[in-house]
């Protein structure tokens with residue numbers, strides 16, 4: 001059974017005003033097949049956690065570790081982490097001019113598997129996933145995220161989640177900017193991916209809305225760079241009623 | 255009469271690493287031209303002549319030479335040139351003739367005249383001109399290939415004439431060694447639809463200076479593509495005269511400069527009739543020490559060209575330290591009655607976010623870089639409109655990329671200028 005273990009993670013970024021401490025000792029363990037929701041106010045460091053797990057060069061690890069099945073992830077390059085089984089669905093997916101979705105997906109699949117996928121089965125898989133995510137087939141020949149609407153970009157992230165089959169996925173505000181129909185489609189995609197592959201999920205969100213469609217096993221409240229409280233689904237309900245105010249009182253201002 | 259307006263933006267990007275000795279490589283980024291008290295020279299006022307004796311000695315300070323390594327070009331600018339005819343490969347095609355014609359042929363000089371001395375030296379020195387004549391309304395492909403010009407300093411002249419309503423894709427293939435200064439004329443008849451692709455896939459030692467002159471007929475479409483991948487010093491300067499109502503010019507360029515290569519293009523579009531349209535789009539990649547590119551884009555919208563619609567852009571992608579890209583768009587507008595006119599120029603490093611995104615999907619760094627560069631350049635390739643050529647160029651770009659030295663994540667360096675008026 002796979003496990004992703006984050007211990008005492010401290011992370012900073014360089015800003016114009018100097019080094020800024022963002023993560024201040026994050027502890028979190030996610031087992032295969034579990035869904036963990038991370039909820040927190042804007043600026044609390046949720047994306048920083050996501051990017052640090054994925055290995056974005058802007059974020060400096062000051063201390064702590066991230067282990068995947070006992071192996072240190074923090075020393076791996078970005079692509080090695082992906083090949084080890086980690087996936088990040090980005091809050092703001094990047095446009096790649098001149099690279100089509102189908103070329104991108106095939107290149108990524110080949111890199112992850114170490115060999116090109118059998119062509120017929122792959123094309124069928126791509127087509128079926130796109131259909132289920134209500135993506136027009138023409139998207140396959142469009143450049144990655146170029147001219148996509150916010151919702152289309154998020155669907156494209158979930159398409160990749162379904163096709164690339166990671167062990168653990170971090171979804172960074174995949175729900176934000178989606179109307180309720182798109183939210184349902186995207187949530188179904190995430191649930192399907194979990195059913196099919198049994199992956200573990202770290203679901204980062206600002207709102208409780210998506211938790212109606214993707215039911216978390218654990219909820220962590222993230223404030224000022226660390227987990228301030230954790231519990232089960234009932235904690236999400238409480239946040240929906242009370243908001244984050246209770247946690248913000250006395251928290252260091254970033 | 256409306257007041258002419260002119261904009262000139264110069265952008266020079268040096269990518270010398272901060273610890274490199276300054277003396278090692280060229281000048282620092284600088285700006286010159288329009289804003290420094292010297293008025294922008296009106297392009298239409300530039301001197302032109304077919305006689306080399308009408309041009310004074312070249313100093314390297316002239317506007318047409320200031321970015322070019324003139325010290326290495328004396329033999330083409332001033333020297334004696336071999337003007338004899340050479341081997342040309344052209345598979346026979348219906349409705350297309352290719353022949354050598356004497357200097358006195360009436361077509362010669364109908365599309366333009368030299369504006370600098372190397373061009374004039376070629377004009378004064380060629381014995382016979384290669385004449386390509388296109389008729390027939392069916393789409394067809396014409397290939398004119400040169401690969402054995404050799405190292406002797408040479409002059410050449412080509413006239414390509416497209417009859418009214420004719421259609422063709424003309425591919426000018428250049429390979430092997432060369433030491434060449436030449437002029438190519440394009441006379442595009444009314445309502446013709448012609449695409450010309452000039453492919454510079456020269457050997458590493460080739461030196462090539464070319465001036466292309468086009469005159470575009472009424473309602474004709476002229477697509478001109480410059481692809482420069484091989485050669486030591488290669489300068490191709492296309493100039494298009496939209497002399498008749500409704501003429502449409504699309505000028506595309508793609509270049510990839512490796513270590514030590516100087517690749518230059520000076521593009522000129524002269525809007526001289528109502529309702530003419532032009533689009534200029536050049537993209538270049540630079541990799542390796544002293545990889546050097548120059549792009550100058552002049553667009554003139556004359557008083558005689560109300561309803562003009564024009565846009566030009568140049569984008570450069572810098573892959574390593576030690577390169578230099580100059581990008582200079584100039585826009586001169588003599589009439590207030592235009593549909594649109596604008597320019598953009600940008601030179602920048604890799605977008606690290608694109609790289610991160612691809613790597614986060616498991617794609618190794620080198621392959622991710624190749625995907626991004628290929629993606630950057632492919633826009634031009636796709637606009638050429640020939641599947642066969644697209645395939646060929648995709649392979650050639652791949653080869654260029656494989657030469658790529660390992661690049662570690664360099665600090666971002668990007669700047670852009672945009673300008674528009676309408």
Ligand SMILES: Nc1ncnc2c1ncn2[C@@H]1O[C@H](COP(=O)(O)OP(=O)(O)O)[C@@H](O)[C@H]1O
Pocket residue numbers: 013014015020022040041042043044045046047048049058254
């Ligand atoms: N690259 C960066 N440069 C400067 N500040 C940053 C950078 N990334 C994040 N921050 C700052 O760190 C804090 C946490 O940001 P982020 O992780 O994006 O929070 P969240 O995703 O919870 O909204 C914010 O104050 C933000 O301004």
Ligand SMILES: [Mg+2]
Pocket residue numbers: 046047048091172173
């Ligand atoms: Mg965020």
